[in-house]
Amino acid sequence: MKNVFRNVSIFFIASLLLVACSDDDAKTSESQTETSIVLKGNPQSNLEIYYHEMLESQSYKDFDLKMKVFVDNLHAEEYDLYTLEDQEGLKKWLRENISTTTFIDYPDAEKQLDELETSYLAVFSENENFFKETVDNPDFREQLIGVIGSPFNPIDTPPVTPYDNCVFECINDAVACDRSARSNYAAGIGASGVSSFFNPIIAAAAAVYATVVYNNAQRTCVRALNRCKNAC
Numbered sequence: 001m002k003n004v005f006r007n008v009s010i011f012f013i014a015s016l017l018l019v020a021c022s023d024d025d026a027k028t029s030e031s032q033t034e035t036s037i038v039l040k041g042n043p044q045s046n047l048e049i050y051y052h053e054m055l056e057s058q059s060y061k062d063f064d065l066k067m068k069v070f071v072d073n074l075h076a077e078e079y080d081l082y083t084l085e086d087q088e089g090l091k092k093w094l095r096e097n098i099s100t101t102t103f104i105d106y107p108d109a110e111k112q113l114d115e116l117e118t119s120y121l122a123v124f125s126e127n128e129n130f131f132k133e134t135v136d137n138p139d140f141r142e143q144l145i146g147v148i149g150s151p152f153n154p155i156d157t158p159p160v161t162p163y164d165n166c167v168f169e170c171i172n173d174a175v176a177c178d179r180s181a182r183s184n185y186a187a188g189i190g191a192s193g194v195s196s197f198f199n200p201i202i203a204a205a206a207a208v209y210a211t212v213v214y215n216n217a218q219r220t221c222v223r224a225l226n227r228c229k230n231a232c
Contacts, residue, residue: 018231030068047137048147059122066119067208071215072110073102077223081213082184087205106178120204124196134193144186145179151201170228174221181217185210 054060076097084090093102094109103109124131134140188210195203 012146027223045143045147047130047133047140047143050127050133051144051147054123054127057126059119059126061177063116063119063123066112066116067211067215070109070116071212071219073109074212074216075101076216078220080220081214081216084213087209090209116208117201117204121127121200123207124200124204129138131193134190135197140193141183141186143191145182148182148185160168164232166232167229170225170232173205173228174225177221178218179225181214181221184217188213 076093079093079097081090081093084093091110091113094103095106098106098109101109103112137143189207192203192207192210195206
């Protein structure tokens with residue numbers, strides 16, 4: 001996947017879980033099955049088609065480049081930005097923690113946020129089919145959780161023995177962390193999608209916030225996994 005979502009390695013964490021599983025462990029097998037179902041999604045769903053069309057649209061690619069720069073400057077992997085609740089909460093956090101970021105100053109961070117919101121207005125306009133699903137599809141959130149990300153490739157992941165219980169627990173925690181991040185993101189995008197048909201400016205701010213939180217959470221999950229494995 002060419003966007004930020006695809007580039008972050010958290011989805012490979014799930015493949016590590018599958019590699020680590022053994023048939024002799026019923027609990028592990030159950031976890032493997034659940035994770036596989038969640039990540040694969042339904043390849044025939046309109047939502048999946050529209051989602052990937054959105055990711056490949058020029059408006060989203062432009063937005064994604066700006067988002068990557070913003071999150072790179074944020075350096076907030078130690079924080080759960082989801083607790084900030086909305087864009088205003090994020091701006092307050094930036095004002096109070098600007099010295100821990102690599103933004104020039106708070107006005108620089110705010111300017112980048114404004115540019116992200118403007119970019120997302122174009123995403124709304126170019127990808128109406130996807131956002132219409134937020135209104136028409138009652139299972140939008142759960143389906144989107146399943147289609148976010150790319151098919152994982154076990155060949156690209158380091159081996160983990162089924163008997164390394166410490167590392168296995170680290171991976172379990174990382175998969176749960178990723179699931180929570182995707183769930184929160186799907187809820188945020190769903191709400192902003194509905195709002196986009198009534199107040200696109202407010203909806204764009206909500207979508208940007210959800211995307212910032214999601215990308216930051218992915219990095220947090222990866223950092224936590226690395227720390228946990230190093231402590232084993």
